[in-house]
Amino acid sequence: MSDILTAAVAALNEKIDGGFAAGTAKFVIADEGSIIVDADGARASDDDADVTLTADVETFQGMIEGEVNPTAAFMQGKLTVDGDMGMAMQLGSALA
Secondary structure (H helix, E strand, O other): OOHHHHHHHHHHHHHOOOOOOOOOEEEEEOOOEEEEEEOOEEEEOOOOOOEEEEEOHHHHHHHHHOOOOHHHHHHOOOEEEEEOHHHHHHHHHHHO
8 A cells, every 4th residue: 555545544534533424435546546434434445435536646635634625626626526426525524
């Protein structure tokens, strides 16, 4: 696992302490890999998910650090969402 994925998993687990009960979400970080977030927390994985969010490293790090608003990133085309949009919005709120 890359250093970026390792750091991202740790940061996500801090943000969603106790897991994400709304379902299963996947973050695809371009050229790095995938992270699954579910009721068990975050882990590096490419499993199937209810919603998949795809972004480059800079956008993803900005969202985790609170510097990039996920909704704004989506509207600007920096974040793509495939699947349950409502779940994506819940995850965005959980990361804020």
